[in-house]
Amino acid sequence: MSREPNTWCRVCGAAYFHCTDCERVRSWRTVCDTPAHFQLFLILHEYREAGDASAARAALDHIGFPGADFSVLLPEIQQIINEIIKEK
Numbered sequence: 001m002s003r004e005p006n007t008w009c010r011v012c013g014a015a016y017f018h019c020t021d022c023e024r025v026r027s028w029r030t031v032c033d034t035p036a037h038f039q040l041f042l043i044l045h046e047y048r049e050a051g052d053a054s055a056a057r058a059a060l061d062h063i064g065f066p067g068a069d070f071s072v073l074l075p076e077i078q079q080i081i082n083e084i085i086k087e088k
């Protein structure tokens with residue numbers, strides 16, 4: 001079976017392989033390359049739905065974001081995180 005990358009992470013843009021079995025169980029592998037990026041994805045998704053910056057900030061803080069790999073994230077993701085952090 002081929003393990004060539006066939007999708008990309010919606011958070012950092014990295015290409016990775018995911019199988020159709022993952023798709024069926026709705027695993028984090030369907031949208032992100034790592035569980036950490038999936039957590040981030042969920043927080044940002046929640047923020048976009050609810051618009052609650054302080055809840056999002058607390059959730060980001062809980063998973064250690066913005067952390068060391070902030071710079072690897074897609075520009076639009078960085079922008080949303082900056083927005084969350086700056087909003088009072």
Ligand SMILES: [Zn+2]
Nearest residue numbers: 009012033037
């Ligand atoms: Zn990623």
